[in-house]
Amino acid sequence: MSITAEYIKEKLQRELEATHIDVEDTSPNHCGSAFNVTIVSAKFEGKPLLQRHRLVNACLEEELKDIHAFSQKTLTPEQWQKQQK
């Protein structure tokens, strides 16, 4: 069973109460082994980068065992808004 972008999106949205999520399957043929993820969540506020990434890693602990490449960007709603301008 391969992991889908939709599955990751749903799980992160649920567990990190994300207000915005982009999940891109960057594996060849979209076979679910490489993902690029952008997550916007208020839960990241006041947390340094390492802790934010740890939150995401913990949420996808099981899935990451089967994912070979995982890139993440973790933003607070405020940072995300600034980036949109």
Next chain:
Amino acid sequence: MSRVFLTTARFLRTQGARSAFLRALSSEAADTGSREHIDGLVKKDKVVVFMKGVPQQPMCGFSNAVVQILRMHGVDNYSSYNVLEDENLRQGIKDYSSWPTIPQVFLSGEFVGGCDILLQMHQNGDLVEELQKVGIRSALLDKQPDTDKDKQ
């Protein structure tokens, strides 16, 4: 000679003895993944990188990115360990830092992050500061005047 072999074979016939024998065989190799061993590795140098391949020939895009970022900052003298050559180290370093992926970067024995984090620290300027904290002057600081001159 054959008697020794027979005795050994008889000895190994019991399951418990067999696994004890295998453990004894692999105990030396398992050490490279132990907390104590890795603790020594990360504290041995100001900058320590666990990666796939070697800096001269990285075997993965993420490991390559880390090498290139460090190079941009003029950091060439760091310890690197190729996890592809040591399965125990590969798993051990993940357990040590509670981080699921390779590469992993350590500054003065402290875990900094993987490729994503190093790249973002490079982009937002934090890496220059973090290097400074461990007594390394980033080469990008010296290049700054040149780029200013180019702009004028």
